[in-house]
Amino acid sequence: MTEQNIQPSEPKPQPVLDLTRAPMPNVKTLKARYNPFSQFGRFVAFNYRIMKMVVSSGH
Amino acid sequence: MANVVVLGAGIAGHTAALHLRRMLGRHHTVTVVSPNSNWNWIPSNIWVGVGKMPKTKVVFPLAxxxxxxxxxxxxxxxxxVYPQGDADDARGAVEIQYTGQDKAGQTEKIRYDYLVNATGPKLKxxxxxxxxxxxxxTVSVCTADHAVEAAEKLAATIAKLKEGQPQTLVVGTGHGTCTCEGAAFEYTFNVDHELREAGVRDLATLYYLTNEAALGDFGVGGMIFNQGGFESTSELWTSSLFRERGVKPILGTHPHKITSSTITYETLDGEMHDLDYDFAMLLPPFGGHPIKAFDVAGNDITDQVFAxxxxxxxxxxxxxxxxxxxxADDWPKTYQSVGYDNIWAVGIAFAPPxxxxxPRKTPNGTVIAPAPPRTGMPSGLMAKIVAKTIVDRIQIGPKAVSHHVSMTEMGAVCVASAGTGLTRGSAAAMIMDPVVPDFTKYPTGRNLATTRGEIGLYGHWSKLMLHYLFIYKAKALPGWQLIPE
Incomplete structure (x- = not known):
């Protein structure tokens, strides 16, 4: 996964991780990440999970 | 009457002190020894470090x-520390050196019946x-003052970019044995967010220089999630974010030398590299504070008490x-000191097994091994159970059973900011349950029903909510004890 990337602004090559095979989020996913309505639902679900974990571990 | 002494007033020490005070009668004393006059909500230093939050919002005076x-x-x-007492008194004692209260430099020996070591990390x-x-x-965001300086230097870098000068920015770990990679990850994406907001991202090259061998490791060996009917990994998920934001990761690194313009680092394959930079925020490795231990005769027993x-x-x-x-069983459960049943160490202060x-080594023998994180939620929880143990020892007697919680049982939440703003902010929100994987209990080491990782605007809301909740709790305002650790 490692390649030597040489760019004009970088005089010294760096062993930067090759990310070309990493999944690129599509427009729909990127929009969903900022949609306040769906994000509010996820906010509630995330905090519910935290509270469930807290209660079950006897915090 | 019992005297309880707590060393440190960070998340662990402050939590222990507040619970002890709440649960013990006023005829018992609770003493906190901390060189700092302020309490600092460290997770929000990230926002101070990019100039999005003033220092005054993350600190408040303890006195x-x-x-x-x-x-x-x-x-x-x-x-x-004198765990066996000394020639004057059989009770344990701690020698302290004042850093404030108009006594700076003066020393004093204070006696304890119970001692909690929550001294946190020495930034090495x-x-x-x-x-x-x-x-x-390089700059740091480990303290609020460091973060203020980081924000100033970042602003200067952005000003140069606005003048059309290309700049190279590096964020990451400054040593092969660093911990808190999550903080470096957060700062990376907050810097990226600031560069985009300033309209200069295309002129900036942003590197993430880390000791992790894989993205998404975070010092906990990465995580496996159930996502869309498949087992996915934190590596895949974070790689996607790096690709989307155009941040260049360099993995498995140990910086050897840093000058005003170059970072010389070694990678896991043993190769040496020079990275020229204009702005760099690199975290230090952590160590314990240099506290000596002596027996009753004054002999040095530091190596018996401390790793x-x-x-x-x-x-x-x-x-x-x-x-x-x-x-998993190697991990501590009661946090009681070796050899002394009235001393405990919690948070970063305890030595992980x-x-x-x-951990990895390069062909040259350089150790590149992310250290285990022990901050935030786990610190608070350890502090609370130790406070309960001490209260039981005082109220029930020395035979009272210790309360216990292991990092192989407790889950933790990590919300890594990726940019601020109520409508344009985002964060990677993670639940890892448990923190230390237990492969005897779960095939993937962690509970797939609760372990989660997502990115979105709601993550930013969650981090902001935690900021206000925990500062409220730390100020011991009404009902503070109802907010979980």
């Missing part, structure tokens, strides 16, 4: 809170030549063994 609650506060640092910038604010090359790293040895299994043989993430 008024302790005065209100009846906690005896000494602005001092612990320099030595000296471990890498040229690392850290004092050397004048070579300076962290206190507790009820963990420290037997050296290969990575493959490490077990081993790394969670697999």
């Amino acid at each position: 008024p809170i302790y005065a209100k609650k009846g906690v005896d506060y000494r602005q001092a640092k612990a320099v030595a 910038f000296e471990a890498t030549e040229g690392l850290g604010p004092d050397a004048g090359n 070579p790293s300076g962290f206190m040895k507790v009820d963990a299994d420290y037997t050296p063994k290969p990575y493959e043989e490490w077990r 081993h790394q969670i993430s697999k």
Whole structure:
């Protein structure tokens, strides 16, 4: 996964991780990440999970 | 009457002190020894470090809170502990050196019946030549003051970009044994967010220089999630974010030397590299504070009480063994000191039995091993159970059973900011349950029903909510004890 990337602004090559095979989020996913309505639902679900974990571990 | 002394007033020490004071009658004393006059909500230093939050919103003075609650506060640092007492008194004692309260430099020996060591980390910038604010090359966000300086230097870098000068920015870990990669990850994406907001992202090259061998490791060996009917990994998920934002990751690194313009680092394959930079925020490795220990005759017993790293040895299994043989049971449960049943170490102050993430060595013998994180939620929880144990010892007697919680049982939440703003902010929100994987209990090491990782605007809302909740709790405002650790 490692390649030597040489760019004009970088005089010294760096062993930067090759990310070309990493999944690129599509427009729909990127929009969903900022949609306040769906994000509010996820906010509630995330905090519910935290509270469930807290209660079950006897915090 | 019992005297309880708490060393440190960070998340662990402050939590322990507040719970002890709440649960113990006023005829018992609770004394906090901390060299700092302020409490700092460290997770929000990230926002101070990009100039999005003033320092005043992440710190507040400790003295008024302790005065209100009846906690005896000494602005001092612990320099030595006498767990067996000394020639004058059989009770244990701590030698402290004042750093404030108009007594700076003065020393005093204070006696305790119960001692909680929650001294947190010593920031070991000296471990890498040229690392850290004092050397004048790289910045840090480990303290609020460091974060203020980071924000100033970042603003200067952005100003140069606005003038059309290309700049190279590096964020990451300044040593092969650093922990808190999550903080470096957060700062990386907050810097990226700021560069985009300033309209100069295309002129900037942003590197993430880390000791992790894989993205998404975070010092906990990465995570496996159930996502869309498949088992997905934190590596895949974070790689996607790096690709989307155009951040260049360099993995498995150990910086050897840093000058005002170049970071010289070694990678896991043993190769050496020079990276020229204009702005760099690199975290230091952590060590324990240099506290000595002496027996009743004054002989140095530091190596019996503390590990070579300076962290206190507790009820963990420290037997050296290969990575493959490490077990969940090796991790401590009561945090009671080795050999002394009235001393505990919580939060970063206890010596972990081993790394969670697999330690590696380069062909040159350089150790590149992310250290296990022990901050935030786990710190608070350990502090609370130790406070309960002490209260039971005082109220029931020395035979009272210790409360216990292991990092192999407790889950933790990590919300890594990726940019601020109520409508344009985002964060990677993660739940890892448990923090230390237990492969005897779960095939993937963690509970797939609760372990989660997502990115979105709601993550930013969650981080902001935690900011206000925990500052409210730390100020001991009405109902503070109802907010979980």
